[in-house]
Amino acid sequence: MLDSMRQFKAGVFQALGHPTRVAIAECLSRGEMSVSGLSEAVGVEQSNVSQHLAVLRNKYLVETRKDGNQIFYRLRDPLLADVLEKMRQYFFAHMNEAMEVLREEQNGAANAIQEKTP
């Protein structure tokens, strides 16, 4: 039971664990948006956005509404927006490290890991 809970939570985190999906979730935390709208806002081609939306859908993180030709997506639960907001705070509290993490991920990670060994 405790195990299922962790598996579920990990699933949600993993669903949010991609820059494009973070971008999508952030857009949706400000209100519903169509797929083409998301595609433009996030700057990723339609079929790829659709695939990422499928990931979010499979974890029930988003809901949809059909309007004629288009499909509008929204976040399922405001708690998710809260999580994103916490993460925003975390980002600003750790900007310096954030930059370092990103720099390390740019270069080979091999040497970086050495330096971080306790």
Add this chain to the structure above:
Amino acid sequence: MLDSMRQFKAGVFQALGHPTRVAIAECLSRGEMSVSGLSEAVGVEQSNVSQHLAVLRNKYLVETRKDGNQIFYRLRDPLLADVLEKMRQYFFAHMNEAMEVLREEQNGAANAIQEKTP
């Protein structure tokens, strides 16, 4: 810049996106713990725990303290505990879906995806 921010956040989410690492983070949100303590608490063999700790370390989510033979880990920032707490709330608000998600992940996901198509 907005992009780096998302990449950073996605990195944090991804680091939390594994059941074992969720379990570790939850343990640490209640206080510091040694590697062997975590290994026992989480029920995963030492070398595997160590690998998961390396993932958390590489994202600066945890800090360490040496005491003689052992190394004690703790969460770097209480904000992370907040994130976990939000996720706990989210889990209880969506238990029913949680169970369904887990059931689907048990079976082949192929047919499940069909049913969730909007």
Add this chain to the structure above:
DNA sequence: TGTCAATATGCGAATATTCTAATATAGTAC
């Protein structure tokens, strides 16, 4: 009916993650 626009899905190659098992490092005690 046919055509267009919006969205979703299938496929395949490249890449990343995960686990297990073996090995390495570091501290303690004798």
Add this chain to the structure above:
DNA sequence: GTACTATATTAGAATATTCGCATATTGACA
């Protein structure tokens, strides 16, 4: 020094994710 304990790292096979591209589906409209 050796032996023992705690922790970290490496290697390799199995598995999963990601993207681009092609194709399918669905709704609107003439």
